[in-house]
Amino acid sequence: DVLGADTTMADLPLRDDLRGRSPYGAPQLDVSVRLNTNENPYPPPPELVADVTAAVREAAADLHRYPDRDARQLRADLAAYLSTATGVGLAMDNVWAANGSNEVLQQILQAFGGPGRSALGFEPSYSMHPILSAGTRTDWLPAPRRADFSLDGAEAARLVAEKQPDVVFVTSPNNPTGASISPEDLVAVLDAAPGVVVVDEAYAEFSAQPSAVELIERYPAKVIVSRTMSKAFAFAGGRLGYLAAAPAMIEALLLVRLPYHLSAVTQAAARAALRHADATLGSVRALIDERERVVVSLRELGFTPAPSDANFVLFGRFTDAHRAWERYLDSDVLIRDVGIPGHLRVTIGTPAENDAFLAASKAVIEEIE
Ligand code: PMP
Numbered sequence: 546d547v548l549g550a551d552t553t554m555a556d557l558p559l560r561d562d563l564r565g566r567s568p569y570g571a572p573q574l575d576v577s578v579r580l581n582t583n584e585n586p587y588p589p590p591p592e593l594v595a596d597v598t599a600a601v602r603e604a605a606a607d608l609h610r611y612p613d614r615d616a617r618q619l620r621a622d623l624a625a626y627l628s629t630a631t632g633v634g635l636a637m638d639n640v641w642a643a644n645g646s647n648e649v650l651q652q653i654l655q656a657f658g659g660p661g662r663s664a665l666g667f668e669p670s671y672s673m674h675p676i677l678s679a680g681t682r683t684d685w686l687p688a689p690r691r692a693d694f695s696l697d698g699a700e701a702a703r704l705v706a707e708k709q710p711d712v713v714f715v716t717s718p719n720n721p722t723g724a725s726i727s728p729e730d731l732v733a734v735l736d737a738a739p740g741v742v743v744v745d746e747a748y749a750e751f752s753a754q755p756s757a758v759e760l761i762e763r764y765p766a767k768v769i770v771s772r773t774m775s776k777a778f779a780f781a782g783g784r785l786g787y788l789a790a791a792p793a794m795i796e797a798l799l800l801v802r803l804p805y806h807l808s809a810v811t812q813a814a815a816r817a818a819l820r821h822a823d824a825t826l827g828s829v830r831a832l833i834d835e836r837e838r839v840v841v842s843l844r845e846l847g848f849t850p851a852p853s854d855a856n857f858v859l860f861g862r863f864t865d866a867h868r869a870w871e872r873y874l875d876s877d878v879l880i881r882d883v884g885i886p887g888h889l890r891v892t893i894g895t896p897a898e899n900d901a902f903l904a905a906s907k908a909v910i911e912e913i914e
Pocket residue numbers: 582583644645646647648671716720745747748772773774775781784785786
């Protein structure tokens with residue numbers, strides 16, 4: 546018997562606005578092919594594992610002390626990486642880091658959202674944006690995309706101008722649909738926005754589009770670019786997200802962050818992983834090639850995959866997407882039902898995993914027809 550198990554959430558003095566809500570979470574099931582959470586399918590190389598181990602061992606000798614509250618060395622390393630990756634010169638003071646980009650996004654909402662304020666996003670998009678808004682009591686304003694999930698830049702700018710949100714989320718490439726916003730459309734949204742525009746670039750390494758860090762100089766009081774080591778960097782378990790912005794934006798986030806939020810172990814491990822960026826990011830090219838192969842194969846099978854700039858593909862059409870998701874699971878292939886009618890999302894895996902997914906897809910479409 547579990548102590549206190551007779552008490553349910555309904556018995557708790559929970560905030561009224563949180564009652565009846567569901568927590569974020571994809572099912573984590575024990576299957577042989579896991580293509581549901583947009584991770585990098587390639588495990589870290591042995592040299593990286595050895596370096597992370599050594600760095601954590603060294604950090605362990607100092608665990609009686611709090612870590613560097615401002616994670617300066619890690620931020621300098623991230624700034625160097627991002628400068629090289631984008632060609633835009635960024636300093637340590639332009640970069641902030643936290644436990645996954647989810648924490649970065651939460652801090653942004655704590656500082657720029659909150660009661661009496663609003664955040665707008667173009668749906669379908671990353672479901673944590675409205676969940677983090679709810680947690681910080683920021684009103685969520687859903688805005689539409691076109692039927693093909695692309696963003697209508699003029700309409701987006703018009704809505705932003707009309708609704709005057711304090712925070713706008715632009716996910717590029719967009720999760721779960723895959724495509725990026727064009728630079729012109731992003732500028733149109735920035736020009737219309739009265740507040741902060743968060744460009745969530747969690748999947749940027751998989752995209753050929755320029756990063757929005759190019760716009761920090763032009764819109765220093767507006768643009769925040771959020772990034773993560775969870776996807777291309779193959780570091781999802783390490784929990785390291787970061788952002789690039791004008792230094793004043795980061796000063797604002799210091800007002801809401803928890804002291805010592807990034808453990809010494811996390812900082813050391815992330816720095817070690819960054820030293821192997823060339824090796825981990827080497828998988829990006831292979832994943833893009835596999836993405837193109839999966840898209841072509843899905844189309845040949847009779848599916849309609851949405852164009853993707855990321856390491857996943859949204860595809861349809863199913864009369865009953867959830868039933869189809871279960872059918873994949875019967876084949877030991879776990880993909881994601883993101884709640885878009887008629888569609889499912891698959892993360893690009895290793896060639897063998899993608900073959901297993903495509904074989905299951907063939908069986909699914911034969912069953913449907
Ligand atoms: N933004 C987007 C668009 C994502 O898809 C994800 C991961 N699913 C995140 C942010 C958060 O990732 P993390 O907290 O692991 O950095």
